[in-house]
Amino acid sequence: MYQPFVLALLRNPRQVGAVAPSGPLLARAMADAAEPAGKRILEIGPGTGVITEALLDRGAPRDELYLLERDVTLAAFLGRKFPDINIIVGDARTISNLISPDHAGNFDVIVSSLPLLNMKEADKVSILKQFFTLLGPDGALIQYTYSARAPIAPALATRCGLRGTRMSTVFRNLPPARVWKYDRDQGPIGQ
Numbered sequence: 737m738y739q740p741f742v743l744a745l746l747r748n749p750r751q752v753g754a755v756a757p758s759g760p761l762l763a764r765a766m767a768d769a770a771e772p773a774g775k776r777i778l779e780i781g782p783g784t785g786v787i788t789e790a791l792l793d794r795g796a797p798r799d800e801l802y803l804l805e806r807d808v809t810l811a812a813f814l815g816r817k818f819p820d821i822n823i824i825v826g827d828a829r830t831i832s833n834l835i836s837p838d839h840a841g842n843f844d845v846i847v848s849s850l851p852l853l854n855m856k857e858a859d860k861v862s863i864l865k866q867f868f869t870l871l872g873p874d875g876a877l878i879q880y881t882y883s884a885r886a887p888i889a890p891a892l893a894t895r896c897g898l899r900g901t902r903m904s905t906v907f908r909n910l911p912p913a914r915v916w917k918y919d920r921d922q923g924p925i926g927q
């Protein structure tokens with residue numbers, strides 16, 4: 737589990753954005769916030785698949801679960817670990833080009849491990865617009881952060897028409913993490 741993560745970290749520390757895979761308690765907290773049973777789910781930046789496992793344990797339907805991972809070596813690792821799950825190799829910044837347009841508005845939840853705080857503002861805005869185009873009207877984005885601050889700055893969330901709610905704090909994770917949920921506050925994002 738650790739070896740593929742450490743190799744990815746050495747290849748691109750900024751892109752991985754963490755010193756260790758998500759711990760089991762953080763993975764469970766993400767799955768609790770996602771309430772995955774019976775839902776169509778897109779997981780972004782699954783890394784070594786720790787959160788994927790928690791989503792499956794909590795009833796995520798295997799044929800309705802899609803993983804998007806940018807690191808090709810981690811994506812290959814995920815393919816061996818979850819041979820029956822849809823894996824897309826690519827960058828979340830261009831996700832609209834990677835997923836069939838038939839999926840627009842079709843996902844119930846997006847579960848993200850993206851290192852958002854390391855990203856440029858313009859990339860965050862673009863990613864959030866694309867995510868909320870893929871999500872249905874009641875869809876939600878679940879995102880964790882190691883920061884005491886929200887993973888999406890309140891001003892940016894407001895600008896994008898999103899409402900952020902802190903769902904839990906996981907102290908027994910390295911480092912401690914907070915799980916946030918974002919949903920639409922004022923109708924579809926970008927309108």
Ligand SMILES: C[S@@+](CC[C@H](N)C(=O)[O-])C[C@H]1O[C@@H](n2cnc3c(N)ncnc32)[C@H](O)[C@@H]1O
Pocket residue numbers: 741744751752753754756757758759780781782783784785786787804805806807810826827828829849850851
């Ligand atoms: C903090 S690590 C994920 C940890 C993961 N939850 C685990 O336990 O292994 C962030 C992950 O997001 C991926 N990632 C970073 N930027 C990305 C992007 N723009 N598009 C897709 N995946 C990205 C990294 O390759 C890495 O696997």
